[in-house]
Structures are given as C-alpha cells and as structure tokens.
Amino acid sequence: MTAPSKPRPPAFDPDDVNESNFTSYPEMHRAANQTRYNRRLGNHAGLKNFGVNLTRIIPGGQSSFRHAHSRQDEFVFVIEGEVVLETNSGAQVLTAGMCAGFPAGTGDAHRFINRTTRDVKLLVIGDRTADDEISYPDVDMRAVLGPDGVYKFTTKAGDPL
Known part of the structure; x- marks a missing residue:
C-alpha cells in the first residue's frame, strides 16, 4: 500500500x-470566546459567497456568545465529540453526526458549549450576505456588517x- 500523496x-x-482563536469581539468580550479555535477553510479555498470553518471548542469553552443573524444563514455539523446547543427554546445535547441550521431573520439566538473533558469539532457554514446585523441577547452588544466586510x-x- 502506498502512502497518500499531498x-x-x-x-x-x-x-x-492555520488554526486561530482570534475573535473580532471588543476587548471586554474576548476572553470568554477565545476557548474555540477556527481553521477558516472557506477563506483558504478562496470562497467569496459563504464561509466554512472547522471549529474546535476546548473543554469548558463556547463557540461564541448566543447570537442571531438578521440576513445570514448558518449551518453546523458536529464532526467529533458531544456539545450543548443553546437556543431561545433551551439546551440540548448534540453528538457526532448531528447538525443544526439557523435561518436568517428568525431571532433564534444560539451558541455551542463544550461541557465535556474532550475537544469538540464542528463544521460551521454561513453565507456572507451584506448588511447583516447580529443580536446578542445575553450581553450588551450588537454588530453590524459594514461595506468593508468587517x-x-x-x-x-x-x-x-
């Protein structure tokens, strides 16, 4: 058997x-969200219309603050581990092979929390629709996507x- 080629x-x-725990959150909100690491696969591939991240959440970490997008859809597939999905309707445990979708404009704020002792891996896919706004019901913060994409x-x- 031959070794697979690059x-x-x-x-x-x-x-x-490259894997990074960088977050664009303001300084006062960063620490709680640096417990997850992203590999920005969509950017690496040069994708312009949607993003694809391989997200690793360490034990005790979270994907983000609970949030909802006004114009952008999100889809998350659990690749490895067990993770708690928190939404407006409560919490539920997702395991490898399960997925969740968050249509834009529903106001259903969500986040993923790792309450286990092992890393969790998620495949996170979202579009890059302009004029998106993000609401954060649990913290005094909101975000608006500028024309510069930031x-x-x-x-x-x-x-x-």
Whole structure:
C-alpha cells in the first residue's frame, strides 16, 4: 500500500490551514470566546459567497456568545465529540453526526458549549450576505456588517465598544 500523496489545489488537508482563536469581539468580550479555535477553510479555498470553518471548542469553552443573524444563514455539523446547543427554546445535547441550521431573520439566538473533558469539532457554514446585523441577547452588544466586510460592534443602545 502506498502512502497518500499531498493533495493538489483545489484540494487541501484542513490540518494545513492555520488554526486561530482570534475573535473580532471588543476587548471586554474576548476572553470568554477565545476557548474555540477556527481553521477558516472557506477563506483558504478562496470562497467569496459563504464561509466554512472547522471549529474546535476546548473543554469548558463556547463557540461564541448566543447570537442571531438578521440576513445570514448558518449551518453546523458536529464532526467529533458531544456539545450543548443553546437556543431561545433551551439546551440540548448534540453528538457526532448531528447538525443544526439557523435561518436568517428568525431571532433564534444560539451558541455551542463544550461541557465535556474532550475537544469538540464542528463544521460551521454561513453565507456572507451584506448588511447583516447580529443580536446578542445575553450581553450588551450588537454588530453590524459594514461595506468593508468587517463587523462594527456597539452596545444595544448604539454606543461604540
């Protein structure tokens, strides 16, 4: 049996994509959200219309603050581990092979929490629709996607963060 060869573009090994726990959240909200690590697979592939992230959440970590998008859809597939999905209707446990979808504009705020002792891996897919707004019901924060493709964060009242 021969060893597999290194894939040629457009194929690639996700492990070759840098993993980062960077978050664009304002400083006061960063620490709680640096317990998850993303490999930005869609960016690596040059995708423009939607994003694809391989997200690893360490034990005790969360994917983000609970949030809902006004214009962007999200889809999450659990690749490995057991994770708690929190939405407006409560919490439920998802295991490898399960998935969840979050249509834009529903206001159903969601996040994923790792309450186990092992890492969780998620495949997260979302579109990049312009003029998106993100609401965060559990923290005093909101975000608006600017024309430059960068989210601008404010308090719920609109004050800069």
